[in-house]
Amino acid sequence: DIQMTQSPSTLSASVGDRVTITCRASQSINSWLAWYQQKPGKAPNLLIYKASSLESGVPSRFSGSESGTEFTLTISSLQPDDFATYYCQQYNSYSLTFGGGTKVEIK
Amino acid sequence: EVQLLESGGDLVQPGGSLRLSCAASGFTFSNYAMNWVRQTPGKGLEWVSAITASGAGTYYPDSVRGRFTVSRDNSENTLYLQMNSLRAEDTAVYYCAKDKASSGSYGFDSWGQGTLVTVSS
Numbered sequence: 001d002i003q004m005t006q007s008p009s010t011l012s013a014s015v016g017d018r019v020t021i022t023c024r025a026s027q028s029i030n031s032w033l034a035w036y037q038q039k040p041g042k043a044p045n046l047l048i049y050k051a052s053s054l055e056s057g058v059p060s061r062f063s064g065s066e067s068g069t070e071f072t073l074t075i076s077s078l079q080p081d082d083f084a085t086y087y088c089q090q091y092n093s094y095s096l097t098f099g100g101g102t103k104v105e106i107k
Numbered sequence: 108e109v110q111l112l113e114s115g116g117d118l119v120q121p122g123g124s125l126r127l128s129c130a131a132s133g134f135t136f137s138n139y140a141m142n143w144v145r146q147t148p149g150k151g152l153e154w155v156s157a158i159t160a161s162g163a164g165t166y167y168p169d170s171v172r173g174r175f176t177v178s179r180d181n182s183e184n185t186l187y188l189q190m191n192s193l194r195a196e197d198t199a200v201y202y203c204a205k206d207k208a209s210s211g212s213y214g215f216d217s218w219g220q221g222t223l224v225t226v227s228s
Contacts, residue, residue, distance in 0.1 A: 087151065
């Protein structure tokens with residue numbers, strides 16, 4: 001199975017900060033990576049698919065990039081609504097796996 | 108508007124069975140792959156099963172293969188998850204999730220509100 005190592009597990013930041021979250025795949029996943037945002041008590045919400053494609057309706061401050069097996073979610077200017085937990089997910093093969101999550105907290 | 112409404116979650120004893128349902132509306136259900144994803148309270152997400160748009164292909168992780176069965180009724184716009192031989196570690200909130208693709212996966216663009224399954228004696 002493909003393992004997804006997400007870091008950091010917790011991140012403290014202020015409104016307006018540029019934030020980056022990283023996921024590393026244990027093997028090539030050919031850009032088949034998604035990013036989700038989850039708020040307490042709610043279902044996850046798709047932000048990015050195919051590593052860098054912005055889902056419809058998602059603010060443009062969110063972006064995704066890749067370099068080999070390392071994938072990055074960037075929030076260009078953190079907003080109050082962005083304090084949440086973020087997950088990556090690979091879907092290269094039909095053994096989909098999620099990263100462990102990154103909780104973005106208020107500094 | 109896409110809506111996914113799960114039901115069937117309950118308290119069940121170890122070794123027992125449960126069937127979850129997910130009623131879909133607001134999109135052409137038969138055109139999209141569907142998935143079940145679970146989340147242990149306070150923990151991360153685990154993909155549990157996938158089924159292609161036609162229902163011809165079903166997929167599972169090792170943790171549930173042989174115990175869980177995903178199915179769909181495209182005439183009733185409903186997704187199912189039959190869970191047998193339940194274990195304490197199956198305790199979680201179960202979400203159904205719509206894929207952006209008909210087969211394979213492009214990411215889950217709509218999710219239900221979740222239904223809680225508790226396995227305990």
